[in-house]
Amino acid sequence: MNTFVTQLKREYWENRGGFFRAPMVVIGVVVLITIMGLTVGQFSVGSHIQMMGVPLTKAINSMPADKLQKVAEGINLGLAGMSMLVQFALGIVLFFYLIGCLFDERKDRSVLFWKSMPVSDVQTVLTKIVAATLLAPAIAWAAGILLHLLMLAVIGGFFWINDVSPMKLLWGPAEPLKLWGVMLAGIPVNAIWALPSIGWLMLVSSWARGKPFLWAVFVPVIAGILLTWFDALSSLSIPDTWYWKEVFARGLFSIFPWTFDASGAFRFGLEFSKDSTPSDVVSLKSLWMVLTMMKTWLGAAAGIAMIAGAVYFRRYRELSD
Amino acid sequence: MSKVIEARGLRKRYGKTEAVKGVDLSIEAGKIVGLIGPNGAGKTSVLKAMLGLTDFDGELTILGRNPHTERHALMQDVCFIADVAVLPRWIRVREAIEYVEGVHPRFSRAKCEAFLAKTQLKPEMRVREMSKGMIVQLHLALVMAIDAKLLVLDEPTLGLDVLYRKDFYQTLLNDYFDHEKTIVVTTHQVEEIEHILTDVLFIKDGVISLSATMEELGSRFTEVMVPANQREAALALKPLDERSVFGKSILLYDGVPREQLDALGETRTPGLADIFVATMKGTYQ
Structure with a gap:
């Protein structure tokens, strides 16, 4: 247990920049832009903000219940969107973390130091997976909460200056607790969903003698192009769209959290449409959907097989001098 | 042990x-x-x-x-x-x-x-x-x-x-x-x-060419400084290595009794580096 904790700490020390500073930078930028926007708004429009020709204060105070309901939906959508910003940054960090995690140590030869310690290769690889699926997401989760609190405070303050009750318009209708709960529940589900990507990136990281990024990206791209050609040239119908969606996209990019949407389809990046808004994606319903899909588990099995491959290479790959 | x-x-x-x-x-x-x-x-x-x-x-x-x-x-x-x-x-x-x-x-x-x-x-x-x-x-x-x-x-x-x-x-x-x-x-x-x-x-x-304790090394290897007139006799004893310093030859022997070599000139126990150089001759040729 002590070994595991120490190994995890070591991952954090090495990747403090990605695991901790990156989400903090995202928060800083979002809050700063908001403050700047509100300041400009305050000076140029001042307290003359109106809603359908009525001064805002008055409009809010006489707002009917169904309108307030809409406001609440808007606020919760905004909160979920803010979480997604942090999650997207987390995805980028994890992608590069996994590509480098078993390659960099061979490149700078520090693997000779790590291997002089009584830690097995399985332990090492598992620690890195835990760092990518629990440690970094937990930090990003906390960062998301911090972002929500700061934004609620900043915007609430702006309302308050303008004589609008933040309690009525913002803090009351907002439901951050529910969102935080779902985000937390999403961590293990995302981990399962991301297993193929984790496996592939770690496999390349432990295997490549150089340029792991190019290997990780171009092998699947070329495989896909070949499949598409076959498809076009022969009567054999290999479903290449299926490949791009289920193998290519999931294998490379499922490390981006919440990239499944409510309908269970994979979406590259975070594309939102009318039926899959951030608050639809970030829901217990969509998490449950992911867990009930066969392909989630098939992909996870493929991911575990590739992780076993990564362990093999970490153990037996010889360092070229 | x-x-x-x-x-x-x-x-x-x-x-x-x-x-x-x-x-x-x-x-x-x-x-x-x-x-x-x-x-x-x-x-x-x-x-x-x-x-x-x-x-x-x-x-x-x-x-x-x-x-x-x-x-x-x-x-x-x-x-x-x-x-x-x-x-x-x-x-x-x-x-x-x-x-x-x-x-x-x-x-x-x-x-x-x-x-x-x-x-x-x-x-x-x-x-x-x-x-x-x-x-x-x-x-x-x-x-x-x-x-x-x-x-x-x-x-x-x-x-x-x-x-x-x-x-x-x-x-x-x-x-x-x-x-x-x-x-x-x-x-x-x-x-x-x-x-x-x-x-x-x-x-x-790729093979072990010598394996010995330091004491064994001291008793096995001997270095003799031989004047020019003794050189022929010294070479007859098959030295491992020969180098010359100021007109004298320094010869290194493996397994030749020291008493025998004392007759040829001044003997001493060679350093590890000298033995190494002598036994590795020809490595880079």
Whole structure:
């Protein structure tokens, strides 16, 4: 247990920049832009903000219940969107973390130091997976909460200056607790969903003698192009769209959290449409959907097989001098 | 006495070239063994096989274990510095100590800090900010604070100045070594380790060309300085090597009784470096 904790700490020390500073930078930028926007708004429009020709204060105070309901939906959508910003940054960090995690140590030869310690290769690889699926997401989760609190405070303050009750318009209708709960529940589900990507990136990281990024990206791209050609040239119908969606996209990019949407389809990046808004994606319903899909588990099995491959290479790959 | 290292017919091939061509070894506890050979002789391959960093053919056991399949268990009792400057560049002194303390049951923080107190290293320093010598100092402090049964050092003092090198070997002998430990060391600075070794192994072209204790070495090898008129007689005794200094020949013999050589000229026990050079002649030709 002590070994595991120490190994995890070591991952954090090495990747403090990605695991901790990156989400903090995202928060800083979002809050700063908001403050700047509100300041400009305050000076140029001042307290003359109106809603359908009525001064805002008055409009809010006489707002009917169904309108307030809409406001609440808007606020919760905004909160979920803010979480997604942090999650997207987390995805980028994890992608590069996994590509480098078993390659960099061979490149700078520090693997000779790590291997002089009584830690097995399985332990090492598992620690890195835990760092990518629990440690970094937990930090990003906390960062998301911090972002929500700061934004609620900043915007609430702006309302308050303008004589609008933040309690009525913002803090009351907002439901951050529910969102935080779902985000937390999403961590293990995302981990399962991301297993193929984790496996592939770690496999390349432990295997490549150089340029792991190019290997990780171009092998699947070329495989896909070949499949598409076959498809076009022969009567054999290999479903290449299926490949791009289920193998290519999931294998490379499922490390981006919440990239499944409510309908269970994979979406590259975070594309939102009318039926899959951030608050639809970030829901217990969509998490449950992911867990009930066969392909989630098939992909996870493929991911575990590739992780076993990564362990093999970490153990037996010889360092070229 | 239990065997710490036992090898029989150890071979290692890289593609078409065979780097190690059947090495037999048997090293007991309480020895300091110098593994000495020219570049490309297979030293590093033998060490890597011993440390479980590479696979091999033939038999090899370290402390009764197969290093290739049981590396992590073996590392409880074996420590090594496989190369200089392999500490990760991002790590801080404080973090390196905490890491080794966390994963190694035989590490003593107090010992490590005592070693570090003699250096310029500060807890917050990162490896990337250190000079090459400082990195080696940190690595050695970490490794010497581990109470291991076998310590393997591959060129441990490369990049260190002569003052620190002397100090290092002295510390190794006085504060680290005892009769239950075994040290295997390779270095090109043969003169500097000569006085601490108990045994020596010469490796040439992938085979052990000489295996002896230091006492045996002293009784086997003799160097004679012979005047020109005695040279013919001296050559008849088949010296290993001949070099001339100021018109006199210095000849090195293996296994010729010293009494016999006394008649030819002034005899002395040659240094390890001289024996090494003599036995390795022709390596680069």
